[in-house]
Amino acid sequence: MTQISHREKRIINTSWAGVAVNLTLSAFKAATGLIANSIAIVLDAINNLSDAFSATVTIIGMKVAGKPADKEHPYGHGRAEYFTAVIIAAVIIVAGVTSFIESTKKIIHPEPAEYTTATLIVLVTAILAKIFLGRWVKKVGEEVNSESLVATGADALFDALITSATLVAALCGLFFGDKIDKIPIDGILGALISLVIMKAGYEMIMKPINELMGERIPAGLTKAIKADICMIPPVLGTYDLQLHNYGPEQIIGAVNIAIPEEMTAKQIHVLAQKIKETIQEKYGVLLTIGIYAVITADREIVQMQESITSMVEALPGVLQAHGMFIDMENKRLSFDIVIDFSVKDIPALKKTIAEGIEKRFPGFSVQVHIDKDYSD
Structure with missing residues (x-):
């Protein structure tokens, strides 16, 4: 019993x-x-x-x-x-x-x-x-x-x-x-x-x-969880937090974290476990951790990332750009954008972004992944 x-x-x-x-x-x-x-x-x-x-x-x-x-x-x-x-x-x-x-x-x-x-x-x-x-x-x-x-x-x-x-x-x-x-x-x-x-x-x-x-989770909780994760080194950023309520005492979700690309699989595993344990102990929330590898050593790539991020986030309806990965050898770049729910024509927005990047950085193929504004 x-x-x-x-x-x-x-x-x-x-x-x-x-x-x-x-x-x-x-x-x-x-x-x-x-x-x-x-x-x-x-x-x-x-x-x-x-x-x-x-x-x-x-x-x-x-x-x-x-x-x-x-x-x-x-x-x-x-x-x-x-x-x-x-x-x-x-x-x-x-x-x-x-x-x-x-x-x-x-x-x-x-x-x-x-x-x-x-x-x-x-x-x-x-x-x-x-x-x-x-x-x-x-x-x-x-x-x-x-x-x-x-x-x-x-x-x-x-x-x-x-x-x-x-x-x-x-x-x-x-x-x-x-x-x-x-x-x-x-x-x-x-x-x-x-x-x-x-x-x-x-x-x-x-x-x-x-x-x-599926009501939006209170901003106080989501912001606190993101802030606590970012306090754990070497996390560089917290994105795409999704939480699902299965009762007053049962919240399950997923989050993506940005980390330096040079981390080993073992180091990532230890970090992910620490994050899960910290958040579950403090908030009772069970998280699955996803990874974004961030290039920090190559100055040219860092400048490209900053330029593209600034350009994309200036567009109406775009709340954030993140998870960017640039492959200089094969001239490919991909990243995620968080869009406002007011954006109706998503294909047109993706086309505008791709054309703007290709104009500024000729020869690159662009992949834009759409994320909804799931949490504050």
Whole structure:
């Protein structure tokens, strides 16, 4: 049996606590809403019930995500957490749409609500419970790097605000009584709550979808990794860093490094291992290392490299030129360019570059390899 990780254990235990609190709140709110004939309180109870379901889905998702890698899933099951988040957000959106429909009916055909002091006590208790739960869950989520827990905590704090709106309706009903019977405050607040729920659900569903579609890795991480690699001698430059997210704790990628051409295979092997170990230990990122050999001793070649690099990087849409190799004997040169996503006509750009180089250095054949702007 696979031993459960400390992170997984904390997420599951926190989610179970959320289930217990939300089921309790849902029961009390449902009873209070039915007695008071308040659609806003009933909808709030339904929202708590969906929160309990969401926490349960989080637990199931963590169980799946925690499974070890196998032949069918060699990179592990970490992305299950993102699917879990999508399911939770979809449930929230459906709940919001349903609530909006019921609230609209209440506005069109209003019925007076009957609020009591007991109603207020239940609502105030629910608000305090949600604030405590939300802050605690969000804190745990940040500590264990769990987007689902952070979102759940934020959602709980948001629920506290929504319940506060319901409390306003209850106070109005309690203090003004028959004077506002013809004003569908309950339905209006219910509709507003529904819109807020739908908006929150949309925002929540987009983040895991973007993760699954290959969202750009945060610049802070990619820049830090490149900087750390460049600090390891004799690395001359770091290029083409690509990182793929297979879950909150599983990032795999590749990077090319520029090194002096005179290095031996043994020296390159030792250097590559050092880089891999350093980055994995510090960031938990598993890298494959590629090599660019840089000629530094031949002054003529160095000047050609600098001239071509300067010319190419001055072109619109070209972010960087690197990996240049010049074969003086056979009159061949090749290099990579990183282009902006705004560049649409890539063949035309390559033709412009080749013609410019051939004009400045006649007799050379030119190969230009295109790299996308994968990372900052």
